Amino acid sequence: MDSTGGQKKWPKDWGEFIRGLFQDAEPYLSVRGDVLHAKISHGYALALMREEGGDPRIIEPAVILHDVGWSCLTPDAIKGAYGVKAGGHESHTLNRIHEAAGERIAREILKGYSYDSDLISIIASIIRTHDSGKQVRSMEEAIVKDADKLWRFSETGFSTEFKRQEITALDLYRHLESHVREWFFTNTALRIAEEELGKRREEFLRES
């Protein structure tokens, strides 16, 4: 799968570039059903940047493209590679494959725009460890990782994740509640996650 198709004309403005990136990423993201994940995480990244700063030339492409690498795994492999039930050596290896493949595909897509090569290197290095990296090297990396994780706290992300991970909503809620204080690098992301968790709790109480 190669959506780059050679060099592209630089879009007329940043908004057009971002829309173009979403279009380029879509065939890859669709393999795991991640188009909404990328859109919602991108929205969170914009909110985090407003409070925390960071360079949008790095953050926005990195968030939009971070999960394109799932397209290189089979549906069965994807299931075993992430989520509440994932664990062990094999899932670790598969998860690293989605990071490495994502880096390669993101480089190809951005090179198609003749994007700045230094920025491509930074974006690629963020994608390479977006799941596995325990530390962050910059505010840009912190925001990409936080925006990725905030997805699972959102209304859409929460319902998508418990269904595709084949667990109950309560299992996912407990998982998020037990990890919320250890996952985030920025105070703004932690605040948003706790607010969203409160909303998910209210939805629970209403439905039970």
Ligand SMILES: [Fe+2]
């Ligand atoms: Fe990922």
Ligand SMILES: [Fe+2]
């Ligand atoms: Fe992700």
